[in-house]
Ligand SMILES: NC(=O)C1=CN([C@@H]2O[C@H](COP(=O)(O)OP(=O)(O)OC[C@H]3O[C@@H](n4cnc5c(N)ncnc54)[C@H](OP(=O)(O)O)[C@@H]3O)[C@@H](O)[C@H]2O)C=CC1
């Protein structure tokens with residue numbers, strides 16, 4: 001469990017501990033000085049080795065769960081694949097090239113893995129519904145909303161949503177071609193003509209709206225994660241199934 005000190009990593013570590021079919025055999029966090037998970041007040045009584053240096057990890061783990069940071073996840077996933085450990089990656093922010101590299105490595109090593117920008121069922125369905133709607137409504141704006149500790153934007157879920165829409169939509173510049181921004185950035189990020197907006201506020205967890213517009217009508221699709229427990233069903237499914245495969249999938253829907 002890489003990132004076990006964090007919001008998602010600690011939630012996922014608890015899910016693994018609580019599941020009689022799983023065994024938590026190690027935790028990894030770059031900055032923590034703990035030698036054992038049990039030193040963390042949230043996990044008193046646990047006896048699980050804690051690692052802090054990728055190169056010093058010795059483990060018989062079969063699955064590597066990663067909820068870390070965008071600048072660390074690629075090397076973490078490469079380590080896992082090179083050691084025959086199936087990565088279950090929730091961490092967002094990798095480049096398309098990094099993902100392609102990991103997929104090639106997984107094929108070479110014949111190790112199954114999953115990168116899922118969102119393990120929430122509501123988010124997986126939102127992305128599928130948005131792709132369906134985009135066939136009829138090419139004008140779309142994505143508004144993702146998260147807690148104000150999130151470091152990356154737009155969210156991996158919003159980027160994944162835009163990519164799924166782009167699969168069924170011709171690139172199209174939206175709005176007035178002569179439009180100007182009185183304040184730079186007012187129209188948000190742009191992806192193949194679509195606009196993506198990132199809201200960061202305390203009190204939020206993870207939410208996304210996809211707004212479509214057409215002549216005289218509109219369609220809004222929304223998903224909400226009110227608690228990080230919402231991601232755990234997807235993580236559990238991924239941990240149970242990923243070893244059955246010999247390639248690295250992108251998107252939880254590939255395992256559902
Ligand atoms: N796919 C999904 O369903 C979801 C994905 N996410 C993604 O998960 C990631 C983590 O989110 P969140 O838990 O909120 O973030 P946090 O900042 O709470 O947790 C990140 C953790 O990673 C640790 N870390 C940093 N560098 C390394 C490293 N090199 N190796 C191991 N651990 C490291 C941090 O340690 P330290 O604090 O000591 O620096 C921290 O404990 C983000 O990319 C987010 O987008 C979040 C929710 C759902």
Ligand SMILES: O=C(O)C1=N[C@H](C(=O)O)C[C@H](O)C1
Pocket residue numbers: 092117118119146147150154155156157158205206207
């Ligand atoms: O940082 C978060 O919290 C989340 N990040 C993921 C993303 O970037 O899409 C998934 C979810 O939205 C929560």
